[in-house]
Amino acid sequence: MLKAGRLWALGAMSGTSLDGVDAAIVETDGEVIFGFGPSAYRAYLPGEQAVLAAALGKWPGEDLAEAEALVERAHLEVLGSLNGAALVGFHGQTLAHEPQGRGTHQLGDGARLAQGLGLPVVWDFRSADIRLGGEGAPLAPFFHFACARWIGAEAPLAFLNLGGVGNLTYVNPRRARPEDEGALLAFDTGPANAPINDLMMARRGEPYDRDGALARQGLVAQGALELFLDESYFLRMPPKSLDRDTFSEMIGLVSELGDADAVATLTGMAAAAVLRGMEHCPEPPARLLVAGGGRHNPVMMRMLAASLDCPVEPVEAVGLDGDMLEAQAFAHLAVRVARGLPTSCAGTTGVRAAVSGGTISRPEGM
Ligand SMILES: Nc1ncnc2c1ncn2[C@@H]1O[C@H](COP(=O)(O)OP(=O)(O)OP(=O)(O)O)[C@@H](O)[C@H]1O
Numbered sequence: 001m002l003k004a005g006r007l008w009a010l011g012a013m014s015g016t017s018l019d020g021v022d023a024a025i026v027e028t029d030g031e032v033i034f035g036f037g038p039s040a041y042r043a044y045l046p047g048e049q050a051v052l053a054a055a056l057g058k059w060p061g062e063d064l065a066e067a068e069a070l071v072e073r074a075h076l077e078v079l080g081s082l083n084g085a086a087l088v089g090f091h092g093q094t095l096a097h098e099p100q101g102r103g104t105h106q107l108g109d110g111a112r113l114a115q116g117l118g119l120p121v122v123w124d125f126r127s128a129d130i131r132l133g134g135e136g137a138p139l140a141p142f143f144h145f146a147c148a149r150w151i152g153a154e155a156p157l158a159f160l161n162l163g164g165v166g167n168l169t170y171v172n173p174r175r176a177r178p179e180d181e182g183a184l185l186a187f188d189t190g191p192a193n194a195p196i197n198d199l200m201m202a203r204r205g206e207p208y209d210r211d212g213a214l215a216r217q218g219l220v221a222q223g224a225l226e227l228f229l230d231e232s233y234f235l236r237m238p239p240k241s242l243d244r245d246t247f248s249e250m251i252g253l254v255s256e257l258g259d260a261d262a263v264a265t266l267t268g269m270a271a272a273a274v275l276r277g278m279e280h281c282p283e284p285p286a287r288l289l290v291a292g293g294g295r296h297n298p299v300m301m302r303m304l305a306a307s308l309d310c311p312v313e314p315v316e317a318v319g320l321d322g323d324m325l326e327a328q329a330f331a332h333l334a335v336r337v338a339r340g341l342p343t344s345c346a347g348t349t350g351v352r353a354a355v356s357g358g359t360i361s362r363p364e365g366m
């Protein structure tokens, strides 16, 4: 185990939308956040995105040399641009996630990154949880618990990440520790931006529906929305998690609609999935704080606000950075791993017992 008290940790996350790598520094002892440091972003170039897109769904042992080299190069560039950290949390690029099947696969070798950066690197955060019967995701909730404390929350609240997939964390800050019974409930709500992006690319050759410009011109098709909500995933009790493309066939539900109605309907589906998710909260949260790219979509945010009883705000309302929250989470989790503290528990992944996931790789001589 590393000697890790309060330190500056650097986290990196590259999400399911394959846009690039976020990196951010957090001052933390793995329990308390003392402050947030600088952050940086390294976009994947179009050619790199194509290589990664072709690698989606692949498992270790398959032909991944080019994709792996580019993931590691992009991480070395962005992590190397931020100085002063003593420890790195490296998530890796998720290519496949089948917690009840083949496991989970995040591309990139943390041992090579440790060598390249000259710093200890914590990586492979999800496998230990899956080995113990957990979903392996979401993992940000232990960080959300610390965030709730950092903003001084006294009543239960919820964090929502609207990335390719949506994920929700209910936090009860009255509990002493995140792994305590009732402190956290977390799960993936359903598809969020991924189907919208896929439809925009297929029909218009554009990567996403910027500011909800197309969705705002359309109407939600109620029939398609109801068919979507009939999916058995919404009946499953949490914790539960999704692969990026678990719901890719939902685009078929809007195939007969014009572009604006189709995108409005997919946007409505993302919001409705969150509403379904909120019904699982043990107590109504006082507020919903939204991170991830979807918070920039005013149509999605309006749909959420209209259907929920609590205020819906971007995390910036409480001084957090909604673009960097996941990178910060892996900085915080790295310190937890270094201290042997749990990173998931029954309430967040369904794992049998609270577990400290992750592998620590040190550069030679350290
Ligand atoms: N101004 C905007 N208007 C509408 N949508 C936006 C805007 N900005 C970002 N998005 C959406 O957010 C997506 C990126 O979100 P984010 O970076 O949170 O995803 P991710 O981290 O890759 O995914 P995940 O959290 O599922 O791993 C974009 O692909 C786009 O769909």
Ligand SMILES: CC(=O)N[C@H]1[C@@H]2OC[C@@H](O2)[C@@H](O)[C@@H]1O[C@H](C)C(=O)O
Binding pocket: 013, 015, 016, 094, 097, 104, 136, 137, 138, 139, 140, 141, 161, 163, 164, 165, 166, 167, 188, 241, 242, 326
């Ligand atoms: C397997 C995997 O990479 N899952 C991601 C993905 O992106 C959002 C959602 O699906 C969430 O489950 C998770 O990431 C966040 C950071 C998490 O683990 O909390």
